[in-house]
Amino acid sequence: MNTEEFGFETQAIRTQLERSQYLEHSVPLYLSSSFVFEDAEDMRASFTEEKERNIYSRFSNPNTSEFVDKICKMEGADSGYAFATGMAAVYSTFAALLNSGDHIVSASSVFGSTHALFMTYFPKWNIETSYFEINKPETIESFIKPNTKILYAESPTNPGVDVIDLELLGNIAKKHNLILIIDNCFATPYLQQPIKFGAHLVIHSATKLIDGQGRVLGGVTVGDAELIRQIYLFSRNTGPALSPFNAWVLSKSLETLAVRVDRHCENALKVAEFLESHPNVNSVKYPFLKSHPQYEIAKKQMKAGGNIIAFEIKGGIEAGRKFLNSIQLCSLSANIGDTRTIVTHPASTTHSKLSEEDQLAVGITQGLVRVSVGLETVEDVIADLKQALA
16 A cells, blocks of 8 residues: 555554564564575675665664654655664764765754764864854855855754744755755654755654653654665664664654644643743743744744743743742653653753853753643643742
8 A cells, every 4th residue: 555645644654564474453563683584695685785675673674664664754755764862863864974074054053962963073073063043044154165065953943942944944055065954853744844945854853752752762864865875874884773662662653643743732832822921931932922033934834833842931040940849740851742741941951061151152041941841731731830930
């Protein structure tokens, strides 16, 4: 059955491996490190890639292949590869495509571990990164050099929930012959498909909304087949592959992605509207609030606003700590995209090692709080935030 003609939810549910001789309805786990060959010729042809088949689970596995196939269909991608974590996907994607002397142009608002790759590790291999401010996209082209190879951004960003015009990035990448890579983790393929706007590769931390229940780690990169081929060969040799068990969990999670994300977005908008009206809150950023600076861009490229809200509490860093200590229902955790609502105060926790100046450069004020809105009864979440703010 060809699922290409079906809707998003049908593809998420009905894209699966062929049934075995047991005619199972739910795809089984393939917990095997390796696969056997019929004879010497079969083995030779398999290793020379004259045959497309499973050899070793570091290369591919039926469960991993099903998960990747689903993400490719959701994102409109040619091919993909799945990783043990989201950061394994980020690192391997860049490492496979970059050579010594290459240059990256990136939005300054990136995940902390991605920032560490750009600033601490890639310079050891003579790979430089220039940052543009997310709210000044008109400056992007001024950072491009003859040796620039990759243009990179997250949208929405972590943790400031800024939005960048993906169509603009696609046009810049095309004009300057750059590889455009977008981290689509906050939006998921359900809300946004960057390839439609000119992205060559899309990265996800599947640990977040794709799993959606805080159970397993995973990552995936999908996009242009030739680029994925390079990433596959690098990863086949360096070993960051996703485990078959986690791939099976994540593939099953994709079956409910649409209905889960719909409710996440519905709850998040209500929470954002509550926060915007609260006297102890200075400002709120949520892509589908009309007050968001990039509201029109978000409406153009996203189906809904996602589940992440950033708001600034009055009173700075001490007010932020007091707020966390007053939370009763919501979780204090570093994860996002869970069924359970999670609150984080970046200035005193995840980004506390950065100077205040560096925090401000990536949109983190002393009173910034990030909320990953879950699937609880939204009135209960609002009541907890209300009492903590009081």
